[in-house]
Amino acid sequence: MPNIIVCYKWVMDDQDIKVNPSTLELTTAGAKYKISEYDKNALEIGVQLKEAHGGSLQVLSFGGANLKNSLKDILSRGADAAFWLADAAADNADAVATAKVLAAAVKKMDPADLILCGDGSADLYSQQVAQRLAVLLDLPVIDNVESLRYENGAWIASRQLRDCVETVSVAGPAVISVLPGIAKARIPGMKQILAAGKKPQNALSLADLGMTADDVQSATKTLSVKGASQQRKNVVIKETSAEASVAALMAALKADGVL
Amino acid sequence: MDFQLTEEHELIRNMVKEFVEEHIKPIAAEIDANHRFPSESIAPMAELGLFGFTLPEQYGGNESDSLSYVIASEEIAKVSASHVMILGAQCTLTTPILLKWAHPDIVADLVPSMISGEKLGAFALTEPGAGCDAAAQQTTAVRDGDNYIINGSKIFITNAEQSEVFIVFAMTDKSKGVKGISAFVVERSKTEGFRVGPPEHKMGMHGSHTSEVFLKNCVVPAKNLLGQEGEGFKIAMATLDAGRIGVASMAVGIAQGAMDEALAYIKERVQFGKPIASNQGIQWRVADLATKLEAARLMTYRAAAMKDSGQRFTRESAMAKLYATEVAMEVTTQCVQLMGGLGYTKAFSVERLMCEAKITEIFEGTNEIQRIVIAKHVLG
Ligand SMILES: Cc1cc2nc3c(=O)[nH]c(=O)nc-3n(C[C@H](O)[C@H](O)[C@H](O)COP(=O)(O)OP(=O)(O)OC[C@H]3O[C@@H](n4cnc5c(N)ncnc54)[C@H](O)[C@@H]3O)c2cc1C
Numbered sequence: 001m002p003n004i005i006v007c008y009k010w011v012m013d014d015q016d017i018k019v020n021p022s023t024l025e026l027t028t029a030g031a032k033y034k035i036s037e038y039d040k041n042a043l044e045i046g047v048q049l050k051e052a053h054g055g056s057l058q059v060l061s062f063g064g065a066n067l068k069n070s071l072k073d074i075l076s077r078g079a080d081a082a083f084w085l086a087d088a089a090a091d092n093a094d095a096v097a098t099a100k101v102l103a104a105a106v107k108k109m110d111p112a113d114l115i116l117c118g119d120g121s122a123d124l125y126s127q128q129v130a131q132r133l134a135v136l137l138d139l140p141v142i143d144n145v146e147s148l149r150y151e152n153g154a155w156i157a158s159r160q161l162r163d164c165v166e167t168v169s170v171a172g173p174a175v176i177s178v179l180p181g182i183a184k185a186r187i188p189g190m191k192q193i194l195a196a197g198k199k200p201q202n203a204l205s206l207a208d209l210g211m212t213a214d215d216v217q218s219a220t221k222t223l224s225v226k227g228a229s230q231q232r233k234n235v236v237i238k239e240t241s242a243e244a245s246v247a248a249l250m251a252a253l254k255a256d257g258v259l
Numbered sequence: 260m261d262f263q264l265t266e267e268h269e270l271i272r273n274m275v276k277e278f279v280e281e282h283i284k285p286i287a288a289e290i291d292a293n294h295r296f297p298s299e300s301i302a303p304m305a306e307l308g309l310f311g312f313t314l315p316e317q318y319g320g321n322e323s324d325s326l327s328y329v330i331a332s333e334e335i336a337k338v339s340a341s342h343v344m345i346l347g348a349q350c351t352l353t354t355p356i357l358l359k360w361a362h363p364d365i366v367a368d369l370v371p372s373m374i375s376g377e378k379l380g381a382f383a384l385t386e387p388g389a390g391c392d393a394a395a396q397q398t399t400a401v402r403d404g405d406n407y408i409i410n411g412s413k414i415f416i417t418n419a420e421q422s423e424v425f426i427v428f429a430m431t432d433k434s435k436g437v438k439g440i441s442a443f444v445v446e447r448s449k450t451e452g453f454r455v456g457p458p459e460h461k462m463g464m465h466g467s468h469t470s471e472v473f474l475k476n477c478v479v480p481a482k483n484l485l486g487q488e489g490e491g492f493k494i495a496m497a498t499l500d501a502g503r504i505g506v507a508s509m510a511v512g513i514a515q516g517a518m519d520e521a522l523a524y525i526k527e528r529v530q531f532g533k534p535i536a537s538n539q540g541i542q543w544r545v546a547d548l549a550t551k552l553e554a555a556r557l558m559t560y561r562a563a564a565m566k567d568s569g570q571r572f573t574r575e576s577a578m579a580k581l582y583a584t585e586v587a588m589e590v591t592t593q594c595v596q597l598m599g600g601l602g603y604t605k606a607f608s609v610e611r612l613m614c615e616a617k618i619t620e621i622f623e624g625t626n627e628i629q630r631i632v633i634a635k636h637v638l639g
Contacts, residue, residue, distance in 0.1 A: 072266050073273075187277045190308025190321040193270045 019227030336512025341466025353380025463614025
């Protein structure tokens with residue numbers, strides 16, 4: 001019976017993030033937080049594997065000061081217990097720093113047969129945490145996984161690649177990052193919600209992991225964060241014939257370097 | 260004084276929102292247009308525990324508080340009040356009556372199947388001659404050995420068409436007036452002479468059917484008497500006290516659903532070169548509506564919180580019902596106005612929400628009756 005750990009991130013709800021149209025600065029004041037969508041799919045496949053094969057299902061997160069607010073939500077979605085590390089160091093953590101903390105935390109937890117991650121987080125979406133975590137834990141990693149089974153102690157995963165599906169298997173513990181289509185997250189019902197508060201919530205600190213904030217340095221440096229904007233050129237081509245219009249369009253696209 | 264909802268309440272709200280988005284929004288306009296009862300919604304509603312609010316775990320309930328019900332009802336009503344009719348009939352008007360007043364065998368038999376959604380319930384109080392004056396019951400129940408024989412008819416019974424479990428009020432002793440009314444549970448499939456008429460043609464709420472119910476020499480086991488003989492009116496009034504919080508929450512949801520739609524519209528709709536919402540005349544109206552809606556919500560939540568803390572809440576639930584339903588009528592009417600011609604069409608929801616709002620002022624005690632109840636408490 002496999003022991004499964006699902007990693008999740010508590011992110012700002014993108015619907016609450018406003019972009020100032022003139023400066024492109026983001027306004028995040030008052031934004032609510034939620035479980036990163038893809039991590040819900042990772043948790044759901046974890047729940048389904050547990051339902052099919054037994055074992056345990058724990059969730060793990062590294063986040064900022066408000067991470068505690070995620071616990072009942074994540075525990076209502078089928079996990080047995082939560083491990084969580086809230087530290088201001090998470091606020092600017094990139095995949096390097098996050099993987100380092102998660103790896104140290106995983107070592108504190110029951111030995112896992114499978115560590116599941118979502119394909120990427122809803123905010124940074126660097127798609128690197130699973131891979132970096134695997135390296136730090138010296139485990140095999142499988143990413144882009146669209147379906148996952150457990151047979152005779154082995155994980156059999158289908159990877160969605162650009163032009164083909166590759167099916168691989170790995171015996172023994174592995175880190176697997178899954179695509180959102182792997183399993184539709186179910187809606188937790190009243191009983192799951194009301195039972196969530198009674199499940200174990202294990203708080204960790206960097207000190208518990210033998211780390212300090214200095215150990216959680218990001219490899220990348222954020223210079224600025226701006227909203228994306230698309231500007232329309234509003235060029236209207238009004239030649240007298242279709243041929244002439246096409247020629248004018250081609251010329252304009254060439255002049256712009258598009259063609 | 261703490262006006263904060265708990266984390267669980269927020270999670271319940273999110274859960275119901277997700278459910279509404281996935282299961283109800285896609286059919287809300289269609290069931291209304293086709294006058295179709297959404298039977299496909301029953302199983303998923305039951306699975307999420309939406310028929311188990313406040314009810315014991317022993318029977319499959321979730322032992323939540325009433326505020327949780329209010330939040331769920333509000334969220335569903337934003338999109339489809341017809342669905343709240345199912346929720347209300349089940350969670351406020353029938354299952355709790357059984358739990359409190361029915362014989363233990365009947366509780367064990369029926370309550371689990373109502374929480375699981377396998378059986379639906381209907382509350383049959385109103386008669387052609389007994390509307391606001393609910394005590395003027397003409398339906399009779401006569402004791403006959405181990406049975407009662409019930410004769411009479413009921414009118415405007417929500418979800419009668421789909422229901423198996425009916426709470427029926429009838430006179431057991433006319434000479435005692437109000438104290439001569441008794442309540443029974445009647446299981447339709449087990450009762451000969453029990454017939455449900457065709458649905459009424461209504462102004463709105465078309466996803467929920469409202470029908471007449473006829474009882475002709477219906478033989479009902481004496482065990483099916485709820486409480487004692489003569490306790491029927493008391494049971495009805497106590498049930499409606501709680502039901503009114505449910506109607507208030509439905510009204511708050513309907514109003515909020517209309518506001519959400521109209522606000523989005525007036526921010527986008529440009530006339531005279533600027534969005535309609537940039538006119539101060541419109542802004543003041545929006546401010547008034549939002550303020551009234553907030554007051555209605557707070558009154559509703561407070562009545563639920565009072566019920567949960569075991570206090571008497573007759574006055575507060577009547578006030579919440581009266582105020583919230585009048586606010587819902589005003590807000591939906593104004594939202595149609597704010598959206599102009601489109602608001603009057605079925606291209607948007609406000610027209611449907613306005614028709615749904617109207618009934619909240621009428622059932623479970625008309626607002627005139629609420630005023631009578633409130634005045635009694637105020638004047639002492
Ligand atoms: C869609 C729908 C669903 C319903 N569902 C149910 C259900 O599930 N179960 C059930 O039992 N009933 C149900 N009803 C019935 C509903 O509760 C009654 O319609 C309501 O109680 C009013 O009764 P009435 O229609 O006979 O109006 P009437 O009693 O005839 O009243 C007509 C008008 O006179 C006013 N009035 C009456 N008496 C007074 C007074 N003393 N002072 C001042 N004004 C007064 C009323 O407020 C109202 O405005 C439903 C009705 C509808 C339309």
